[in-house]
Amino acid sequence: MKVLILGGTSEARLLAEAVNSDKRFDVVSSLAGRVRDPVLPAGASRVGGFGGAVGMTSWIRENGVVAVVDATHPFAESISRNASAAAAQASVPIAVLRRPQWTPGAGDNWIAAQSTADAAAIVAAKRQRVFLTIGRQGVDAFAGNTVSWFLVRSIDPPTGALPAHHELLSARGPFAVDSERALMRTREIDMVVSKNSGGAMTEAKLVAARELGLAVVMIDRPHTPPADVVTDSVSDVVTWLGALARGT
């Protein structure tokens, strides 16, 4: 059974490892090719866009894919939309694997933002020192802010416009609470901006912000497009694939 895993996340790598070790499956992981030095998943992989939903439909058909797993990042909106449409068009089942969201706890001071633009508007309300930890994409939404200072952290540097006053920090998680706290202290951060990506790899910034009493602007996830299964569990997806292989 040929299984296409749309990846670029740690969950996708865990799933590829689990599925690749099962002889019933022939797994191919797909990466966008954005990161210069990606961590490659177990089994076969391909890199680069498909050419929208139409291109992905053709790819699914031409490569004999019988199941698709969208294990992309919760904020990778286009690829998820395309995957849902392509799976429907090619009449193959699709599962979505999404890590759970972060939720605020006691002592957290979160401000909800509907989008990156919304977060930029919230930040612009006063002059402050901001830890912008939303990855490479979307940083340009803050470029018009000429009064605040930004610590911009991402794996690869952003390619779009940047705010006037900033420092770029290139780093890949996982991050520890101690180093996150020290980073926020040395840069005298007042506010953290994050996407609600979820996951343990980058959660330490939220713990550090809570300990330091900092406000966190938390950008909500986009909606998940239609799928046969939506789960946060790798083993649920393996079970789902097993049922497909048995024809049940």
Ligand code: NAP
């Ligand atoms: P996106 O905006 O949803 O995708 C833009 C285009 O990139 C898609 O239409 C597709 O091109 C191509 N693409 C994206 N993911 C792909 C994949 N896994 N395999 C093949 N093509 C892919 O996605 P994005 O936000 O740029 O994210 C790109 C990748 O980075 C994703 O795989 C995601 O899992 C990972 N990632 C994203 C974030 C984030 O914050 N957005 C964070 C960490 C990791 P075509 O239309 O030509 O097929």
